[in-house]
Amino acid sequence: MKTFEKNKSRAVVLLSGGLDSTTTLAIAQDLGYQTYALTINYGQRHHAELAAAKRVGEYFNVTEHKVLSLDLTLFGGSALTDQIPVPKESVVENSPSQIPITYVPARNTIMLSLALAYAEVVGAEHIFIGVNAVDYSGYPDCRPEFIEAFQRLAQLATKAGVSGTPLRIVAPLISKTKAEIIQTGLNLGVDYSITHSCYDPDSVGLACGECESCQIRKLGFNKAGIDDPTKYSQETGRVE
Amino acid sequence: MKTFEKNKSRAVVLLSGGLDSTTTLAIAQDLGYQTYALTINYGQRHHAELAAAKRVGEYFNVTEHKVLSLDLTLFGGSALTDQIPVPKESVVENSPSQIPITYVPARNTIMLSLALAYAEVVGAEHIFIGVNAVDYSGYPDCRPEFIEAFQRLAQLATKAGVSGTPLRIVAPLISKTKAEIIQTGLNLGVDYSITHSCYDPDSVGLACGECESCQIRKLGFNKAGIDDPTKYSQETGRVE
Numbered sequence A, B: 001m002k003t004f005e006k007n008k009s010r011a012v013v014l015l016s017g018g019l020d021s022t023t024t025l026a027i028a029q030d031l032g033y034q035t036y037a038l039t040i041n042y043g044q045r046h047h048a049e050l051a052a053a054k055r056v057g058e059y060f061n062v063t064e065h066k067v068l069s070l071d072l073t074l075f076g077g078s079a080l081t082d083q084i085p086v087p088k089e090s091v092v093e094n095s096p097s098q099i100p101i102t103y104v105p106a107r108n109t110i111m112l113s114l115a116l117a118y119a120e121v122v123g124a125e126h127i128f129i130g131v132n133a134v135d136y137s138g139y140p141d142c143r144p145e146f147i148e149a150f151q152r153l154a155q156l157a158t159k160a161g162v163s164g165t166p167l168r169i170v171a172p173l174i175s176k177t178k179a180e181i182i183q184t185g186l187n188l189g190v191d192y193s194i195t196h197s198c199y200d201p202d203s204v205g206l207a208c209g210e211c212e213s214c215q216i217r218k219l220g221f222n223k224a225g226i227d228d229p230t231k232y233s234q235e236t237g238r239v240e
Helices: A019-030 A048-059 A107-122 A144-157 A178-187 A212-224 B019-030 B048-059 B107-122 B144-157 B178-187 B212-224
Strands: A010-014 A034-041 A064-069 A126-128 A168-170 B010-014 B034-041 B064-069 B126-128 B168-170
Touching: A010 A019, A010 A107, A019 A034, A019 A048, A019 A126, A019 A178, A034 A048, A034 A107, A048 A064, A064 A107, A107 A126, A107 A144, A107 B107, A107 B144, A144 A168, A144 B107, A144 B144, A178 A212, B010 B019, B010 B107, B019 B034, B019 B048, B019 B126, B019 B178, B034 B048, B034 B107, B048 B064, B064 B107, B107 B126, B107 B144, B144 B168, B178 B212
Parallel strands: A010 A034, A010 A126, A034 A064, A126 A168, B010 B034, B010 B126, B034 B064, B126 B168
Antiparallel strands: none
């Protein structure tokens, strides 16, 4: 497929600073794209993500890195953007009927729309997003049918699309397990110690080790048979 | 059609404060919806729009009015968000091959995504948007096929959609001429003197009377055989 050939065309990569988006950036770089990283500061509780995104962008020496602020706390409705506690129970099942409270309404639609604007301005034909529909939290906007629908929309929505440029939404992790994602990233030289996954870090940005995102991450390293380089707050004995 | 029955369900209405979105709000109100207005401050040059949006929201006594800031000048690429002069030539043809420099990359995709998030949080099943594919500027994201593609996406993208709630994107002006839009609004009691269309207003917010948006507006009033209540800066003799 054209997308997976080595090339020097441009790609916008949505970069949160987490494990998945960092691996996605590594894949885009390895494919030879000039990468334009886009990080959205949407008022998430886990602000430590933004610091991680900056570290990751520098580590990979991206062509450009934009950080866009968008205050989704104005709407609320999620444990990540509202005054709702982040749950610490066991990992939820991957079922759309059990979408957890950490789901941010329409988040990936918003993120991809912003990436589409950025792509159109810099002339990028590909947008990379690290969504995953295997070891994930059951969010509707992580599924292949969502990605395909957005790609159809992108073609109709933009000057480039209307002029005949094929716009592609690339989701290289969508059918990988977390263990496979980690293995892919390690093969590409990712240093996972600079990434951040926790939804509820402590005041210095250490991961809680207990929220669903930490649980999924821990399980991934465990299944991959690799030491998790994450520093968790309970291991350091910090008390908030 | 269910959408056009009188009802008390909730609708999010994208409200810029211009002629089209104001008429769209009037239509949603007349249909009996509880209206949740959403205005996006995206760094547009024509900041007078925001003041108009506030006036219009109050005039129609909307249930709630959110103003979300999103700095699209970070990307640039449009005369409305970048250091590019707003053109004052004659109105462009309605052809996708002649998309003007005032096109803001992916704007309606972004606006609808944000409206989708708001709709999901307040439990609204309908999103109203005042796009128009007749007397317009040839923007790709004003066409019926774009609106239909977004509706398909919305159904896949959200918790509500996945749970079976039908989400509808309602574009009641899409096939009306500007004159018909104005006539519709007047029949519903719209006071167009409080709306704002100009892309390049003067320092006190008066319309320039020359940009494409002013031209389309003037022509609309003219064809409808109605006096344009807009105050244009050249008529008042102001010099910038």
